[in-house]
Amino acid sequence: MNQNAVPLFEALKDYHDRQVIPFDVPGHKHGRGLQAFGEYFGERVLELDVNSMKCLDNLSHPSGVIRDAEELLADAYGVDYGFFMVNGTSSAVQAMVMSMCRPGDKFLLPRNAHKSATNAIILTGAVPVFIQPEINVELGIAMGVTLETVKAGFERHPDAKGVFVINPTYFGAASELKAIIEYAHSLDKMVVVDEAHGAHFHFHPALPASAASLGADMAAISVHKTGGSLTQSSALLINEGRIDRQTVRKMINLTQTTSASYLLMTSLDMARRNLAVNGKAILGDVLAMAKDAKRRINEIDGCYAFGSELIGTPGVFDFDDTKLTVKVTGLGLTGFEVYDLMRDEYNIQMELGDANNILGIMSLGDTQEHVDAVVEALRDLSSRFYTGNPLSFVNIPMSVPQTVLTPREAFYSQKVSTKLREAVGKVSGESLMAYPPGIPIVTPGELITNEMVDYIEFLKGQNTLLTDLADDTIEYIRVIV
Ligand SMILES: Cc1ncc(COP(=O)(O)O)c(C=O)c1O
Structure with a gap:
């Protein structure tokens, strides 16, 4: 395919050139209803902020320029299909889990997954089998998962539908994805990859291999993080066989907006061209x-x-x-x-x-x-x-917490608010994390430990942005009654 083409951008430009009279949404009508915004951000931005119409196709069921742009994306990444996503990689992660699992289905999930994966579990009713990533104690960070860990997970849970891999971790560590994919596929299990931080991998040989090129069934890539598109625009890549594009499209459409932003989608089209041609x-x-x-x-x-x-x-x-x-x-x-x-x-x-x-x-x-x-x-x-006296090591809870209820069971259970320290030994009804990186310290259904509370107190002392508890002061946590 001609990777210099930008079909969505061309169609949007053509729409703009025609000076179409807008009697559709958005109601700002090419910016006339939001002038102060246009004066600061640039009037053309608002003239191009339009909704779907025949000549611009429709993200929910693309059959024209959006489908052409998605096919170019797939071609650039060497996969069977690529979906434009406008609700961030969070929604791509949710669509992957929903496409792999029905309610009650198990899958292997590293405990250092982003909260979008935990949220996907609550939404779908899938049951996570948490697996432990490797820990670098010197650096105090979680790395990737090994083939051995994945093997042991499938041996303990042969009914698991697949494995979720993070490639790479926030800090850049890539797992032995090729071996994991070969092993999982030999068992006819799916491999879905959170490649939020690896959208650029495919375009340089000195970078870790991309999940798509290694034959992962699905990969969620944050084009907005390292691929150059606008914030919130993202993509879901699939290799068909264990999954098909119609099923994935259906899952995406369960939660994705019906008013996809053409600014976001066009940025994906142009970022893909830049990566493919100049990456x-x-x-x-x-x-x-x-x-x-x-x-x-x-x-x-x-x-x-x-x-x-x-x-x-x-x-x-x-x-x-x-x-x-x-x-x-x-x-x-x-x-x-x-x-x-x-x-x-x-x-x-x-x-x-x-x-x-x-x-x-x-x-x-x-x-x-x-x-x-x-x-x-x-x-x-x-x-x-610098004085030559390094800070003494901060002990971060790194082990997989004990899961008592599934995240969904816990999410929908009756809860009571309890002082953090008094919650030790109780089952959490909420998630809590520092953001970024958005990796839960505790998720719904897990047993709260002294180690977790010590770490939360340490983070509070560091003035970190802690999110997702109902209590903004982070003094109380809701536990299962
Ligand atoms: C590993 C990982 N996965 C998924 C996401 C979600 O991406 P988005 O913010 O595009 O929804 C993030 C966001 O930081 C992330 O770090």
């Missing part, structure tokens, strides 16, 4: 910049920029070096503190900080000047804070 060259430059930045950061006292040297350690089959990952406890500071200092004192917004590390995402739009600013900020922090 290799741009990503090659980004990788070179990232590796050089890591080398320079590793010369700074108190900082350890980790990356592909971890390949071969447990749970790290490959590593995405475009993730600017730095362990900062050597500065005598937590990752949370460095994350805040970077923003407050150096005007640099990092992707996340955790107890031990900070993470910067490098992608298609980075410049050497901006990368240098990060390196210089870390150098300055080192001159201010």
